[in-house]
Amino acid sequence: MEYLKVIFEEDGQIVKWKVYFVDENTALVEFDLKRNLEPTDLNGITPPDAIKLGFSSKTVIISGRGPIWFYAFISHKYHIVRVLAIYDPRLNGAVIVASHDVGFKEGEVIPLKPV
Numbered sequence: 001m002e003y004l005k006v007i008f009e010e011d012g013q014i015v016k017w018k019v020y021f022v023d024e025n026t027a028l029v030e031f032d033l034k035r036n037l038e039p040t041d042l043n044g045i046t047p048p049d050a051i052k053l054g055f056s057s058k059t060v061i062i063s064g065r066g067p068i069w070f071y072a073f074i075s076h077k078y079h080i081v082r083v084l085a086i087y088d089p090r091l092n093g094a095v096i097v098a099s100h101d102v103g104f105k106e107g108e109v110i111p112l113k114p115v
Contacts, residue, residue, distance in 0.1 A: 007055070008048045014041055019048050019055065026110075027055035028087075031064035031074070039069065047077045056081050059110065061094040063087035085110055 007027075008019040016032040029048060050056040060081040062074055071086065075097060078084050083104045085094035093109040 008053050010048070012045075015045055017048050019053060021055070021058075022061070022112075026059045026061065028061045028063060029074075029078075031062075031066065033064070033066050033070075037067060037070055042070075042073055045073075047074050050078055050081055059083040059085060059104070061085045061087050061110070061112070063094075087112065 004021040004023065006018060006020055008017065010017045012034075014034055014037070016034065018030045018032075020028045020030070022028050027050075031047075050060065058081065060078055060083065062071065062078070062084070063086075075084060075086075079098065082099075082101050083096055084098040085096045087094045088109075091109050093111045096104050096106050096108045096110065099106060
């Protein structure tokens with residue numbers, strides 16, 4: 001999949017973040033953990049700000065390898081976005097886990113090529 005552009009990149013001590021506009025309606029938030037996380041690490045991790053970066057009105061897809069509780073943490077941070085989905089390579093798509101848009105339902109899969 002061709003991404004329109006990288007809109008944010010941050011290489012922190014614990015997490016490397018990258019945010020792309022996949023298209024005009026979709027943003028992809030990728031994370032790469034630099035080490036195994038400890039629960040106390042959450043106090044020092046700030047995901048990219050959807051409002052400041054201009055993607056809160058879009059479908060937001062989260063992608064990366066991490067513990068389930070880290071995904072819960074990130075999902076909570078993005079509760080304001082229009083549609084939130086989690087990328088699953090086994091499905092070649094992203095599963096919608098939260099939606100404030102009647103056109104998108106939880107459990108639907110947004111088809112994607114591998115990210």
